[in-house]
Amino acid sequence: TQLLEQSPQFLSIQEGENLTVYCNSSSVFSSLQWYRQEPGEGPVLLVTVVTGGEVKKLKRLTFQFGDARKDSSLHITAAQPGDTGLYLCAGAPPPGTYKYIFGTGTRLKVLA
Amino acid sequence: DAGVIQSPRHEVTEMGQEVTLRCKPISGHNSLFWYRQTMMRGLELLIYFNNNVPIDDSGMPEDRFSAKMPNASFSTLKIQPSEPRDSAVYFCASSPGGGPGGNEQYFGPGTRLTVT
Numbered sequence: 001t002q003l004l005e006q007s008p009q010f011l012s013i014q015e016g017e018n019l020t021v022y023c024n025s026s027s028v029f030s031s032l033q034w035y036r037q038e039p040g041e042g043p044v045l046l047v048t049v050v051t052g053g054e055v056k057k058l059k060r061l062t063f064q065f066g067d068a069r070k071d072s073s074l075h076i077t078a079a080q081p082g083d084t085g086l087y088l089c090a091g092a093p094p095p096g097t098y099k100y101i102f103g104t105g106t107r108l109k110v111l112a
Numbered sequence: 113d114a115g116v117i118q119s120p121r122h123e124v125t126e127m128g129q130e131v132t133l134r135c136k137p138i139s140g141h142n143s144l145f146w147y148r149q150t151m152m153r154g155l156e157l158l159i160y161f162n163n164n165v166p167i168d169d170s171g172m173p174e175d176r177f178s179a180k181m182p183n184a185s186f187s188t189l190k191i192q193p194s195e196p197r198d199s200a201v202y203f204c205a206s207s208p209g210g211g212p213g214g215n216e217q218y219f220g221p222g223t224r225l226t227v228t
Contacts (some may be wrong), residue, residue: 042203042219098168102155
């Protein structure tokens with residue numbers, strides 16, 4: 001069974017601080033997605049990484065896919081209260097299946 | 113584009129009652145997913161449709177759960193009879209992709225179901 005473990009599970013930081021969220025697995029994924037979910041809403045796709053070692057930037061967010069395509073990280077620079085939410089990573093379905101493998105989630109709170 | 117539309121947004125029902133959740137995917141998307149989210153188990157895939165046909169329903173927890181997609185613009189998830197352990201947030205998502213792979217999913221706002 002493929003699993004995606006995220007760490008930390010919970011994170012509470014002050015506005016302006018930097019943080020990194022990790023998404024780890026023992027399985028290889030063809031691609032990996034990061035979503036952010038705000039209270040009362042569905043997850044919203046932030047980015048898809050496809051190539052091992054790939055780095056993508058979205059304003060203050062930097063996403064990296066591990067060289068072996070088994071792990072990923074999300075780094076936020078100068079966090080703002082608007083970054084508060086649940087961050088989920090999702091591995092692309094294994095060949096022949098349709099189930100995205102969602103991570104356990106990291107709940108981030110940025111205090112003003 | 114209106115995005116994925118789900119109704120109702122909140123549902124409170126008594127144990128044993130039938131519950132029907134509704135979803136309208138994004139126009140032109142040919143893949144539809146039903147998920148359930150709880151604090152304990154996170155986001156779980158219940159069923160996946162491609163071109164209105166159920167492809168993988170291995171995530172449907174029990175025979176009490178059923179899902180249909182009579183046309184490209186509408187899907188339902190029904191629970192009959194409902195039980196307190198079914199309490200969760202149910203999400204519908206659609207994707208433009210036609211098969212397995214890393215196609216992006218667009219989630220609806222969810223239906224928060226409470227079974228008392």
